[in-house]
Amino acid sequence: MTATTIERLRARLEQPPPGPFRPDFWRSPLRGPWLTSVLGSLLLPLIVVMALTGLISHDAYHPELRGNAIIAPAHDIGVLIQFATSGPGWIYALTQGLHVTVGLITIPLLLAKLWSVIPKLFQWPAVRSVANAIERLSLLLLVGGALFEFTTGVLNIQDYYPWHFNFVVAHYWGAWVFFAAFVVHVVVKMPVVVRSYRARGILKPLREDLRHTRPEPATEDDGLVPLAPAAPTISRRGLLGLVGGTSLTVLALNIGESVGGPLRRLALLGPRGRVFGTGPNDFQVNRTVASAGIMPGVIGADWRLAVSYAGGSAVSLSRAQLMAMPQHTHSLQIACVEGWSTTQRWTGVRVSDLAALVGAPAGSTVNVQSVQPSGLFRAATLSSEQVRDERALLALCVNGVNLSHDHGYPARVIAPGLPGVHCTKWVGSMTFERA
Amino acid sequence: MSAIIGHFKRRYGANPLHLVAHVIAFAIAAYAIVQLLGEKHWVNFLGWFLAAALLHDLVLLPAYSILDRVAHAVSRRLHVRLPGSDPRDPAHVPLINHVRAPALISGVLLLIYFPLILGPAAPGYFSATGHHPSGYLRNWLLITLALSAASAVIYAARVWAVRSRRSSSPA
Numbered sequence: 001m002t003a004t005t006i007e008r009l010r011a012r013l014e015q016p017p018p019g020p021f022r023p024d025f026w027r028s029p030l031r032g033p034w035l036t037s038v039l040g041s042l043l044l045p046l047i048v049v050m051a052l053t054g055l056i057s058h059d060a061y062h063p064e065l066r067g068n069a070i071i072a073p074a075h076d077i078g079v080l081i082q083f084a085t086s087g088p089g090w091i092y093a094l095t096q097g098l099h100v101t102v103g104l105i106t107i108p109l110l111l112a113k114l115w116s117v118i119p120k121l122f123q124w125p126a127v128r129s130v131a132n133a134i135e136r137l138s139l140l141l142l143v144g145g146a147l148f149e150f151t152t153g154v155l156n157i158q159d160y161y162p163w164h165f166n167f168v169v170a171h172y173w174g175a176w177v178f179f180a181a182f183v184v185h186v187v188v189k190m191p192v193v194v195r196s197y198r199a200r201g202i203l204k205p206l207r208e209d210l211r212h213t214r215p216e217p218a219t220e221d222d223g224l225v226p227l228a229p230a231a232p233t234i235s236r237r238g239l240l241g242l243v244g245g246t247s248l249t250v251l252a253l254n255i256g257e258s259v260g261g262p263l264r265r266l267a268l269l270g271p272r273g274r275v276f277g278t279g280p281n282d283f284q285v286n287r288t289v290a291s292a293g294i295m296p297g298v299i300g301a302d303w304r305l306a307v308s309y310a311g312g313s314a315v316s317l318s319r320a321q322l323m324a325m326p327q328h329t330h331s332l333q334i335a336c337v338e339g340w341s342t343t344q345r346w347t348g349v350r351v352s353d354l355a356a357l358v359g360a361p362a363g364s365t366v367n368v369q370s371v372q373p374s375g376l377f378r379a380a381t382l383s384s385e386q387v388r389d390e391r392a393l394l395a396l397c398v399n400g401v402n403l404s405h406d407h408g409y410p411a412r413v414i415a416p417g418l419p420g421v422h423c424t425k426w427v428g429s430m431t432f433e434r435a
Numbered sequence: 436m437s438a439i440i441g442h443f444k445r446r447y448g449a450n451p452l453h454l455v456a457h458v459i460a461f462a463i464a465a466y467a468i469v470q471l472l473g474e475k476h477w478v479n480f481l482g483w484f485l486a487a488a489l490l491h492d493l494v495l496l497p498a499y500s501i502l503d504r505v506a507h508a509v510s511r512r513l514h515v516r517l518p519g520s521d522p523r524d525p526a527h528v529p530l531i532n533h534v535r536a537p538a539l540i541s542g543v544l545l546l547i548y549f550p551l552i553l554g555p556a557a558p559g560y561f562s563a564t565g566h567h568p569s570g571y572l573r574n575w576l577l578i579t580l581a582l583s584a585a586s587a588v589i590y591a592a593r594v595w596a597v598r599s600r601r602s603s604s605p606a
Contacts (some may be wrong), residue, residue, distance in 0.1 A: 075470055077463075108543055114491065121492055129448025134457050140488065141464050147487035158568075159559035160550035163483055164476040174484070176467035184460035188453060210529065233507065233531050242532075246540045250547065253578070268574040269548045274566065284564065291562035406565055 016124035026119040029229035030236055032216030033196040034205055036224060038240065039113040040193060044186060046106045051179050053099035057337060058172065059083045060092050060419050065381035066367055066433070068422075070168045077176070089391060089416030090343075093335035096419070097258035100339025103153055104254055108246035110146060112239070120223050135188065138181050145178025157338040158271045192222075206237045257340040272340035280399035281407055283342045284334075286420055289405040292372045299371060299426055303410050305394075306429040309360040319410045322396060325349045330391045336420040346414045348395035351387050351430075360432035362388065368413055371428035380422040384435045386415050394427065499542070506534050528597055533590040537582035544575060 016022050058078045063069035073079060127133045152163075152171050161167060200216065208214075213232040218225040234242075256267030267273025276282045289299075305322065308314035327347050335341040355364055363384045372378040386392050392415035395403065403409040408425030415423070443451055471480050510530040550556030551571040560568045 072470075077466070104547065107547060108539075111543070115496060118492070118496055130446070131448030131453055134454070135449075138457055138460060141460075143492070144484045144488040145464075147491050148484045151483070151487050154547055155550060155556075158548070158550040158556040159563045160556035161559060162555070164479040165471075165474060165483075166476075169474055170471065170480050170483075173467040173471045174480075177464040180460040180463035180467070184456045187456050210527070233529055234535070238532060242536055242539055245536065246543050249540050249582075250543065253544070268578065269544060269551070269571060271548075271551060271560070271568075272564075274564075276566065286563050288562065288565040290565075 014125070020119075020122040021124045023119075023124075024226075024228040025122075027226050027228055027230040029213065029215040029226060029232045030234070030239055031116055031119065032225045033192055033219065033222045034200045034216050035236060035239075036113065036116045037193040037196045038202075039109060039116055039243075040189065043106065043109055043113055046102050046109070047179075047182060049102050050099055050106070051175070053095045053102070054172075054175055055081055056083050056095045057092075057099060057419065060095075060417065061422065062381065062383050065365055065383060067379050068381050070166070070376070071172055078172070087417055089330075090333050090335070090341075091417045092419055093258070093333040093341035093343075096335055096337055097339050097341060100153070100157060101251065101255060101258060103150065105247040105251050107150060107154075107250070108243045110150065112243045114143065117224065119226075123223055138184055141177055142181035142185050145174060145181055148174045149178050195219075206240070208235055208237070210235045210238070260342050270340070271338070272336075280401045281404035283344055283407075284340060285406045286334075286336055286338075287375075287377075287425070289426070292370075292375065292426070294372055294426055299405065299410055303371075303428075305411060305427060307354050307358050307432075308429070309355075309358040309364070309432040310434070312359045312432075315358060319396065322349055322394070322411065325353060327396075328390070328393060330393065330414075332391065332393075332414050332416060334414070334420045334423060335418075341420075344398050345400070346393055346395040347397040347400070348393040348411065348414075350390060351382070351392040351394060351413070351415070352390065354394060354430060355387055355432050358432060361434070363435050364432040365435050367431045367433060368424045368427055369429045369431070370424050371426045377421040377424075380413075380424050381433075382413070382415065382418070382422070386418065387432075389416060391416050392418075394430070502538075503535065506538065507531050510534055528590065528593045530590060533586045537579065537586045540582055541575070541579040544578065548575065 019025060055078055058071075059082060061068055061070070063071065063073055063076065063079060069076070071078070127136065149171065152167060152174070155161065156167050156171070163170075196216075210232060213235045215229040216225050218227075252266065253268050254270040254273070256263035256265065257270035257272040264270075264273055264275055272284050274284070304316045304318055306314065306316055326349070328350055329345055329347040331343055331345050333341045333343050351366060355366065360366075364387055365381055365384050366387050367379060367381045369379045382392065393413070394411050395408075395414045396411055397403060398407060403412060408423075408427070411427045412425040413423050413427060440451060447454060471477050474480070513530060545552060548571065551560065551568045552575045553572070554568065557568055560566070
């Protein structure tokens with residue numbers, strides 16, 4: 001190649017290709033560092049809440065106990081962060097309800113934030129410096145990570161799995177990718193946010209109505225303020241109002257499935273917003289007896305509960321024998337990782353009474369197995385604190401009647417702050433173990 | 436020292452801390468990605484990760500931008516004879532935002548809940564809950580209708596306010 005050809009090629013490359021790469025292609029007069037800063041400032045606490053409640057949920061599954069871990073514990077960095085294990089019974093309903101609800105109401109904000117910075121995707125030249133190349137790579141992780149986390153989370157709460165990978169594993173490690181890129185993005189962009197608030201005031205631009213809406217003054221490094229702005233059709237406060245109104249609508253149409261009670265009927269689009277009846281067993285089910293693949297004979301009159309203490313004694317109990325033991329009643333939540341929860345009155349035998357029956361010492365854990373033939377959550381281990389808790393029950397009845405088959409008849413576990421899928425249904429055996 | 440930092444800034448394009456922060460973030464992200472690469476179906480994961488970003492940036496965003504342009508053009512045609520339609524008029528009531536608001540909310544609801552509204556979630560939903568996800572399409576349509584009606588009523592009220600203010604003022 002001759003020197004002139006190279007020169008010509010270089011000159012050609014300095015000219016952006018037509019379309020979105022041209023600086024005059026993006027025309028919205030609202031785009032600019034102030035608007036992006038406001039949207040970013042609103043997203044920041046919401047994403048921190050999601051990260052924290054996500055880690056709390058990870059911890060609530062007690063991955064350190066036998067058979068509980070879905071993420072290989074030897075490689076798991078999340079177990080380095082421990083949360084207090086005791087708390088009110090509804091703590092998991094609260095934290096996981098927050099995780100899902102905050103996630104849903106963040107979606108309009110996230111879309112607005114991405115809209116506000118879209119010209120940067122098409123910046124020309126595509127790479128300005130080594131620092132710019134590194135930052136753009138981190139933005140791929142940030143945007144890809146955010147959209148991956150929100151997409152998989154949203155589809156999971158609707159029991160829709162159009163992928164081949166394991167949801168829990170992918171959502172968990174995807175969150176680390178997203179959060180690492182998120183933290184560095186906050187650190188790198190904080191000076192830009194501070195500068196734009198100093199220049200324009202944090203709230204001052206919200207006073208401008210449509211007639212007073214002007215493009216932000218262009219600064220040399222932003223790449224957001226349009227070179228050829230169109231006339232505004234909405235004010236900045238109007239745009240933020242639209243985004244906020246969309247979030248509030250999503251909130252109103254989903255929150256009932258987490259709060260429960262009469263509000264559940266308002267959750268018109270909430271996956272668990274349905275009310276199926278007023279009977280004692282008519283509350284929400286996760287995994288029906290039919291889909292668990294349990295043959296009716298297995299949970300019929302011949303059903304026996306095997307209780308044992310590793311290295312100690314073992315007993316086999318019929319349902320009548322369990323009913324003859326001291327019964328206790330507590331109002332406790334089924335709180336699903338999918339964000340919905342429901343409070344019911346459960347009656348049954350204390351898990352600690354069963355521990356005493358086989359001579360398991362205080363501080364034992366218990367591995368609970370279902371008669372369910374297969375499935376990720378056919379077994380779970382409860383921590384020693386959970387075994388000791390007097391509200392932790394092997395429930396036989398709910399709301400004064402026998403459990404229905406879908407709710408785990410003949411017996412199921414229910415305990416304060418325990419993630420829903422660890423409230424094992426159709427229990428076949430309980431093995432107490434030294435912690 | 437400051438000469439070294441100045442030299443670094445010129446060569447690298449930013450403060451050294453910029454590089455340090457990114458190296459730490461990349462290390463954590465790389466660790467997480469390596470964990471996923473050990474899983475079955477990691478190619479499927481990578482595909483979803485990249486597709487999520489590409490579909491948003493190159494399909495969803497252009498699609499709603501074009502829809503917005505179309506709505507804008509239509510609304511400008513439509514309310515030519517309505518009072519307050521001149522953008523230079525201080526009492527201008529833009530119709531476009533009364534189209535945007537219900538369309539945006541309804542669109543985001545569809546984006547979030549399409550597996551239940553349009554039905555692809557039905558098999559998984561049935562095996563978990565014991566019920567078919569019926570009624571979601573109807574609810575979404577009713578919500579869309581209610582939002583559009585509310586937006587139209589607010590528009591009518593604003594136009595009426597402009598008109599009555601104009602008729603009561605001597606000018």
